[in-house]
Amino acid sequence: MSSxxxxxxxxSRWMESDGPxxxxxxxxxxxxxxxxxxxxxxxxxxxxxxxxxxxxxxLALNNEQFKAVAGESGLIHLSELSPVDRQILVxxxxxxxxxxxxxxxxxxxxxxxxxIVIMINEEDHLRxxxxxxxxxxxxxxxxxxxxxxxxxQTIDFAFxxxxxxxxxxxxxxxxxxxxxxxxxxxxxxxxxxxxGVLGATGKLGLTIRGLYGEGTEAVGDxxxxxxxxxxxxxxxxxxxxxxxxxxxxxxxxxxARQVLYNNxxxxxxxxxxxxxxxxxxxxxxxxxEAMRLFSDxxxxxxxxxxxxxxxxxxxxxxxxxxxxxxxxxxxxxxxAYERDSFRxxxxxxxxxx
Amino acid sequence: xLCESCGQRKATVHYTEIINGxxxxxxxxxxxxxxxxxxxxxxxxxxxxxHFLAGLLNHEFGESDYSIPAKSGKKCDKCGIVExxxxxxxxxxxxxxxxxxxxxLQPLLRRIHGNNRHTGKVPVRTGGRARxxxxxxxxxxxxxxxxxxxxxxxxxxxxxxxxxxxxxxxxEGGEV
Numbered sequence: 082m083s084s085x086x087x088x089x090x091x092x093s094r095w096m097e098s099d100g101p102x103x104x105x106x107x108x109x110x111x112x113x114x115x116x117x118x119x120x121x122x123x124x125x126x127x128x129x130x131x132x133x134x135x136x137x138x139x140l141a142l143n144n145e146q147f148k149a150v151a152g153e154s155g156l157i158h159l160s161e162l163s164p165v166d167r168q169i170l171v172x173x174x175x176x177x178x179x180x181x182x183x184x185x186x187x188x189x190x191x192x193x194x195x196x197i198v199i200m201i202n203e204e205d206h207l208r209x210x211x212x213x214x215x216x217x218x219x220x221x222x223x224x225x226x227x228x229x230x231x232x233x234q235t236i237d238f239a240f241x242x243x244x245x246x247x248x249x250x251x252x253x254x255x256x257x258x259x260x261x262x263x264x265x266x267x268x269x270x271x272x273x274x275x276x277g278v279l280g281a282t283g284k285l286g287l288t289i290r291g292l293y294g295e296g297t298e299a300v301g302d303x304x305x306x307x308x309x310x311x312x313x314x315x316x317x318x319x320x321x322x323x324x325x326x327x328x329x330x331x332x333x334x335x336x337a338r339q340v341l342y343n344n345x346x347x348x349x350x351x352x353x354x355x356x357x358x359x360x361x362x363x364x365x366x367x368x369x370e371a372m373r374l375f376s377d378x379x380x381x382x383x384x385x386x387x388x389x390x391x392x393x394x395x396x397x398x399x400x401x402x403x404x405x406x407x408x409x410x411x412x413x414x415x416x417a418y419e420r421d422s423f424r425x426x427x428x429x430x431x432x433x434x
Numbered sequence: 435x436l437c438e439s440c441g442q443r444k445a446t447v448h449y450t451e452i453i454n455g456x457x458x459x460x461x462x463x464x465x466x467x468x469x470x471x472x473x474x475x476x477x478x479x480x481x482x483x484x485h486f487l488a489g490l491l492n493h494e495f496g497e498s499d500y501s502i503p504a505k506s507g508k509k510c511d512k513c514g515i516v517e518x519x520x521x522x523x524x525x526x527x528x529x530x531x532x533x534x535x536x537x538x539l540q541p542l543l544r545r546i547h548g549n550n551r552h553t554g555k556v557p558v559r560t561g562g563r564a565r566x567x568x569x570x571x572x573x574x575x576x577x578x579x580x581x582x583x584x585x586x587x588x589x590x591x592x593x594x595x596x597x598x599x600x601x602x603x604x605x606e607g608g609e610v
Contacts, residue, residue, distance in 0.1 A: 118560060121513040121528040204525070226555070238557050239529035242564035244543075245552025247529040251539060252546055254532075256554040286548075313549025 087195060088166040091406055093173050093212075094194040096396035100215020103392065104383040105331045107263040107303065108174070111221040111320070112210035113229060114248045114257035116239040122249040123186070123202040131186035134206045137236055138199065142190065147231030150224060151192045154199075159184040168405035174212060179203055197228060204249045205257070207232070216327060218260055218320050226316070245312065255312030260320055262327045263292060267302040267380045268337030269330075278330055279304075285326055286310050301372035301399070306330075342384050353381030361432050365418075366425040371402050390432070398431055437463035510534045563603060570599050 087093075095108045116122060117134060126134075139156055141147060159167055159180060167184060170176045175198050180187050190199040200208040209228050211221040239247040245255040253259070269275045282289050289306045291299025306327065308319045341349050356377035360366075366374075375395050381387040382395075400406055402424045408414060415423060435445045443463035450459050509516040511534070515527030526532065532539065543550045556565045577592040 116529060118529060121515075122526065124523070124525055125513050125515060125527045229555075230558075233557050233559055237560050240557050240560045240564075241529070241532060241552070242562060242567075243551055244532055245554060246557075247526075247532055249525045251524075251526065251543060254543065255547065255552045258554070310547045310549070312543060312547035313551060313553060315554040 087173070087175065087191060088162065088169045089409070091173070091397045091400040092393070093175065094196045095174070095212045095214045096393050097214045098392035098396060100213055100217050102328075102331055103215035105265055105334050106216040106327060107265055107396065108212060108214055109216055109218045109221050110174075110210055110212045110261045110263075111218060111225050112208055112259045112261075113225055114205040114246065114253045114259075115207040115209070115229065115232075115236075116247060116249070117206050118237045118239040120206065123204065123206060124249065126186070126202075128186055131202050135188045135201055138188075138190065138201055138207065138232070141232045141235045144231060144234045146234050147228065150227040150231055151197045154190050154192050154197070156188055156190045156201075159187045159189065165405050165408050168403075169400070169409060172400050172403040172405055176200055177203060177208070197224065199228075199232075205253070216262065216324070216331075218262065218324050218327075222258075222260070222316060222320050252309075253311050256314070256316050256319065258311055258316050258319055259307055260323050261305050261307035262323065264304045264306065264327070264330060264334070265302055265376070265379055265383075266304055266330070266334050267376050268334045268341060270302050271341055272337045274333065274337060278333060282306060282326060282330070285322070287323065287326060300369055302376045338380065338384060342386075349380075349384070350386050352377050353384075353386050357381070357387060357432075360428050362429065363425045365421045366402075366428065367421050368402055368404075368424065371424060371428060372399070375399065394431060398428060401427060401431070435461055437461065437466050439463070439466035566599055566603055570596055570603075573599070 098107075100106070100109070117137060120126070120130065120134065123131065123134070135156070135158070142151075142154055142156065162170075167176075167181055170189070171178050171181065173195075175191065175195055176189055177200065180189070180200055180203055186202050188201040190201070191197070196212055198210050198212070200210070209225055209232075211224045211228070213221050241247055246257040248254050248257050266275065266278075269278055279289050286309050287306050288309050289304055292301070292303040292305050306323065308323055310319070314322075356374040360371070360374050360378065375398065378387065378390065379392065379395055382390060382392055401410075404415075404420060407420060407423055407427065410427070411423060437443050437445045438461050440463060443465060445461035446464055447462045447467035448459070449462075449467075450457060452458075510527055510531045512530035513527035515531060517535075520526060520531070520535065526535070540550055552564075556568045558565065561568075573592050573596045577589055577596065580586075580589040580592060
């Protein structure tokens, strides 16, 4: 990066909404866990040893094979960033929330377009991820596979012939691969089919959870599905399984939206334009309300009931309305009430199209 | 009293839930309660393996009451992590912990993954013999496809490569 760009700009390449099936699949992510052989896992290391890991990665960034995939990438120690900036990286889905704990020993490598990120000294020494717009899991795996090959030129990874790549937590051992998709499922929610679909998904070795919100609540109708099993299946099998399940959910979602639109056109249009109206004119908006309205508006965009609003704008807004980014723009801390008013102002400005 | 969820209609549905000793009361109107009902009762339970790992480990390490066992003093020679620490955190200390805690990890891995043998990517530098084995397996599946498509010249090529690699494995000896 350009850590400056990454934290001062809400946009990231994955938000472009130019990937396939992006009316339902917002983004695809592939992440692999790797550890350096001969060095204990991060939670066992003191500051000195963690530096060794960071340095090994820093060296690896210079090898040609890595550069051919990721280009020139900068390495940033998280301690160089302010708490707000660190939170922005989390809100943009570029680093995991776990990176904020004991951040002194952690570092991150990011490609210019932010699609490739390597988290250093998280739960494992290295967690490399590729985040792309729409349903592009195969491509994301191809990229991460090459990044992995590139780093392996100079780093020896802990590997067992029987158990595969060794990870700090036994839930990641084997491929160390976690693939996930972010899905927008308002149609299934409105037609009350969500429970059935999600239940079935859970039985296929996949985990599904609301992207924002706690427990059973999924704010903004956004869900993340990821593989649970990392041992005994090849990377390709894991990816293919997730793709096929995503496609099935996607077609059910599309069918639900179409049924709703055909049978209850006025009701759906009312919902969409009501959301658009509130977003364009409200003076006070909580983050939860805004997320709910974004979901309705996104549904309207998918059905082409509303036009002229780029979907990427909504993706960016999801980051901009988070407290960290608003503090960044405002340049000061705000009370909850001030935030709600600031948020409404921000959204009004962005939707003046 | 107005509905907590919509704030518009009268709250007519009152319910109390107690989860892990935390009591929560809700007052909702019929419409919102209906929505909540349809959502929460169809939802699959959220099973985060990380959270359950400690419990599973306790079970695997012979403690059925899910408490941390008395100090056994057993620790990994390489990183020094003690068994208790591993069970508590659910995290291993280093790559050598895998063979070290091997006997007890195997059933756990089977329980998590339904499997205990890696079949995916093998690194070039640290993959050792596994890389050759994987290459042979890939060639075998290519050979099968070639035979099915009656591409016999190709099949012969694959067969020879497989033989060469198998010879290499035998020559190097050692365990796979």
